[in-house]
Amino acid sequence: MTDTTFRAYRVFEENGAFVRKLVNRSVNELPEGEVLIRVKYAGLNYKDALSASGNRGVTRNYPHTPGIDAAGIVEDSSSPLFNQGDEVAVTSYDLGMNTDGAFAEYIRVPADWIVPLPKGLTLAESMVLGTSGLTAALSVKRLLDAGQKHVDGPVVVTGAAGGVGSLAVKILLKEGFEVIAATSNLEDSREVIEKLGAHQHIDKSETDDQSGRPLIRPKWAGAVDVVGGNTLATLLKACKYGGNVTTCGNIGSGELNTTVYPFILNNISLLGVDSQKTPLEERKAVWEKLAGDWKPDGLDDLATFISLDELENYIQRLLNKKNRGQVVLKL
Structure with missing residues (x-):
């Protein structure tokens, strides 16, 4: 897997300005972690827009890949908690802040950041919800x-x-x-x-x-x-x-x-209310509620699904406070 290449939305600091580009990366460039995930969907949040703009309160070091919410399929795991093919979601912790995030076709993260996809939710629905x-x-x-x-x-x-x-x-x-x-x-x-x-x-x-x-x-x-x-x-x-x-x-x-x-x-x-550092067991319990009694009706109607090529436009809209409802990146 180390020679696998993938597309990523990357933010660079060049001559004092922050420049955003779609680039090709290699899996071996990803940070350390027990679980490699092929990202299928990613949520777009205001924190992502700040990270993409060079906000040091969110992301300290560049170049960087934003994206604090990811849902996808386990590609490789050295953790006994997850197996290849498992459907999972990752929200918050350090993903997309100072760890390369979900606006890419692959992420690699620690096992204790990951929630197994609850029954009752699809990968897409989990990202309509997201953080x-x-x-x-x-x-x-x-x-x-x-x-x-x-x-x-x-x-x-x-x-x-x-x-x-x-x-x-x-x-x-x-x-x-x-x-x-x-x-x-x-x-x-x-x-x-x-x-x-x-x-x-x-x-x-x-x-x-x-x-x-x-x-x-x-x-x-x-x-x-x-x-x-x-x-x-x-x-x-x-x-x-x-x-x-x-x-x-x-x-x-x-x-x-x-x-x-x-x-x-x-x-x-x-x-x-803090979601970033919510303990894993409480996080799992709340996700079970979101997949059950609290699952909103008509989730798909709440979201606009976009591609990597459309991401830049929607980040600008978010910064200008023009977005309505959820925006979900489909990879």
Whole structure:
């Protein structure tokens, strides 16, 4: 296998600028790891776009192949956990960050990064979900573990037309919640939100209070936030007594300026969600839920499937915040 060549989307640093190219590589150039996987599908995430742009907070060293989500077939394994021909998925850990990632026809990774493909999911469906689906599912799990109930009232989801948001909407609906979908452009995202089935569709301005007040009239009983910044502060101060707010993203801002009043007067809980370092056993359990009770209906309708040759265009769209729904690379 060491002389096998394959195509990869590679990012180079040249004269202070970052240049992206499709290149041919050899399997023997891949990093060390117990399992060699032939990639069949890969998810496209905002973190991938940052890596492709030379963001040192995501990827320290170049040249580099982005792609934090991969699904494929084991080609070779020195681990007793996996055999040639096994269908598997890899999401997060260091894949696509500082380890060559999924925007290539082959990856090689440690065995303990890999989840066997759960029954009930195809390889393609696992990448429609990907890190976004895992993060959405972990967010809903945090709400449920904190005692959030559908009888308490509606849950608002920010960035509801995007990857994590759209899947959080679908999972919350599976759990019987009334869901409010907040998006940045009502008209552009109307069709997407209608397909998701959310009960209400609101503009992001309703989750961006500018009054300066520490608390405002309650509008929801809980929230799943991917935006951060003032949006997260608004979700906290407009949350019903005893509610829970999860935070898993910062596409708006990494800053949080708020007061203690939502917490000490309204008993609000702020719950952090991380998918990158989620322990393997919890990760497997959540994937089983995504393949079973939480499997969103019409997964294929949530995704746009693209080729390696189209990847550059979709990375630009993602950087410009023009993507709607999931984008999946088919290799």
